[in-house]
Amino acid sequence: MLRINGEIADPGLIEDAFARFKAEAEMLSEVSCCERDEEFRLQAEEETIDGILLAQEAEERIPPPEAEEVRSAFEQTLRQWREHGASWDLLDAQRESLRAETISRLRMERFTTSLWQDLPALTEDDLHAWYQANVARFRTPPTAHALHLVRFPEGSDPWDDYAAMLDLRKRALDGEDFAELAKAHTKKRGGEVDLGWIDQQRIFNPFEAMLFSLREGEVSPVFFYEQALHLVKVVEAREASVQPFEQVSAEIREEVERDRRLRVLKDLATKLREKAVIERE
Incomplete structure (x- = not known):
């Protein structure tokens, strides 16, 4: 009590x-x-x-x-x-x-x-100062619509899996449809290849670091992450943006x-x- x-x-x-x-x-x-x-x-x-x-x-x-x-x-x-x-x-x-x-x-x-x-009374200078101190709250991170192909090394010689992924990347760079290649060759349980839209939230995460270093339409190099080999393609990308002060001033006040x-x-x-x-x- x-x-x-x-x-x-x-x-x-x-x-x-x-x-x-x-x-x-x-x-x-x-x-x-x-x-x-x-x-x-x-x-x-x-x-x-x-x-x-x-x-x-x-x-x-x-x-x-x-x-x-x-x-x-x-x-x-x-x-x-x-x-x-x-x-x-x-x-x-x-x-x-x-x-x-x-x-x-x-x-x-x-x-x-x-x-x-x-x-x-709050002044515009007060609100601007608060906005500058908290601008990260109004930042929209980069986002990308990504396709994904993954392979888990299973044999005694991991080179075979790596070489297979290199070949798949070459075929994609030569013009084959990445989505079809991914559907046919991904080893992900369930076979999903479309990751949808992903926001960049962890800049030191290896997967996100690779994904957000790509330009729209680009296929990544083969990279190793969480015990698997990966290829990703950026279908569409949107850059980071910051809401201007004028747009959020009422909310800030x-x-x-x-x-x-x-x-x-x-x-x-x-x-x-x-x-x-x-x-x-």
Whole structure:
């Protein structure tokens, strides 16, 4: 059980945050199964603590909203629940808790507005500086549509396999259709020869290094990678590009503004922790 200044944290809030942190890491392929669950749970608890501390501070600083404002906001809340399929019986059962949540939300909105009102206005120079520092985020990597022929050396003398691949490359360079050669001679299980579009993501990977050194329509030399001999042909290629500032300036402004506001809240939560009583049971 987690208690902040005497208030018991809702376990559901912690579980929701835990699931979000873990899902984000899984999307980035940074985690498998349960190896970092303890870390994610701690992050979830810390986020919940910050949220409760800020909500408590909002209640202390901001007076309750006027009855008319509560009524209007509460009706909007009920409409939203109904739009998402909630029955009137469910809403009646949850009426008091929903009303309390509505009042808390109104106070928090007024509270955060007061915290953010003194932030200096963002300038174009601010946005340009952020863009330059994060330009890699707006870079589209080179991409190539590739055909692939692979052979796994099986005999005692690997020269036979290498010579066969050299001959296949020569035939392709002499005008034979690479796709047909690949279909007839690839040793890949399943016989797939069309790799589709591949983005360059690992510049030191031998396969990608070879593929993205080729020009459109070019057949690679025979090369060895992951215990196999390979030939690839680039059917079509697209060069790397960077989205211009003008195209992403609105997105940048939104993100920079959001980050500044979150930093204000985080800094305040850090200060509130200094005098808070946080108990884990």
